[in-house]
Amino acid sequence: MRQRFQILSDPRFRLVYNETRSFIDGPAPKKVRLNRENFNLVDGVKKKTKVYPGMLLATHPSIDKGDLHSPMYGEITEINHRSIFIDAVDQEGIEGQVEPIDVLAEGKEGEELILQMKQMGVNTKSLGQEVDTLIINGLNPDPGVTWAEPMLTQNGHNLHAGIELHKRLARAKHIVLAVPKGMHVSYDNIDVVCVEPEYPKSVNALLVKEVTGKENPEGVGAVGLHNIWSLGRVGVTGLPLMETVITIGSQTKWANYIVKNGMWIGQLLEYAGIELRDGDIISRGGPLRGECLDRLDRSITKGTTGLFVVESGTVPPMEGHSPCINCGACVQVCPAHLNPSTLSRYAEFANYNACLAEHSTHCLECGLCGYVCIARRPVLQYIRLANAKIKEMQEFVWEENK
Ligand code: SF4
Ligand code: SF4
Structure with missing residues (x-):
């Protein structure tokens, strides 16, 4: 518990940045x-x-x-x-x-609207959940990502369109918008609740617990504000979804951009005025939950939320084959009550059935285990690998039994 407390009181885990600047159109x-x-x-x-x-x-x-x-x-x-x-x-x-x-x-609803949104490029998996209560997650997803405040307070037109469309396609009876404590926003027929903006409360499963007071309550789901923005973008432009909002940042420079799907990260970093030096690490997604990229011709997708450069010397890099020293820090910090140390070792030696038995698929992908790992093991990456292999195995069995 002590480790958990230390992390949550770390100012680097605050999720509010008082960002007042509007989104910049990308190149x-x-x-x-x-x-x-x-x-x-x-x-x-x-x-x-x-x-x-x-x-x-x-x-x-x-x-x-x-x-x-x-x-x-x-x-x-x-x-x-x-x-x-x-x-x-x-x-x-x-x-x-x-x-x-x-x-x-046009006024389409339900299945008809889901089909139309699909045809217009929107992923509706999380938007069309069959739950009684749906919580819109209005927190910045990771420390360092800063688009939530301008999305909530300055892009009202887009957000209202997103919420309106969402009400028509969601089957939820009750929609709740969770925003950072201290923010004052209101929307018709939507309850607004305030949440302490500290990571990892922005992880959907943990936000649900924060809002309802229960772990995995029946009939409650969550959807990210970013998904609502995408829906609203289609509502406002009337065009297929071809872009995303991302925070592009480094330790010294950051801003929020609307950028086209598929753009190369090299062009984006150049546009943002961020120069790479030897040993810098590029992360697509948030700094904690993102994935490291090894080439500048990699691209972003419609679901990408951030692009970060971790400057050489600021954070010790992960060491793929570094052995676990059994310090237990990752176990203490895991909000899903898993044993990340054991899971990462099973995954390292391709024992994916053991990962499944130890509930690796319940991982929330918060990234805290890797963050605290003194041996710098890529713990989350091992767990992601195991879960991808488990999915492949399950799909294979399903195909065989068809
Ligand atoms: S990434 Fe998964 S295993 Fe690691 S701390 Fe978060 S929930 Fe636990
Ligand atoms: S934090 Fe790292 S070294 Fe410590 S138990 Fe977990 S995996 Fe092992």
């Missing part, structure tokens, strides 16, 4: 790389196809996974099973454009 992409894993290409989409903003490129077989659209004028330069690569070209000579749809005025 026009020079190249994009779109993730198309498990998507089906639309007929006629191939190498050298000329594309325009909002053009449908691929559909996903799942009803709650948004389809894929081109974010710009360009030409497809390569397609493989994982990605579609597009280079920007002059729009002259490219025929075709997408007509905006006034989805708010």
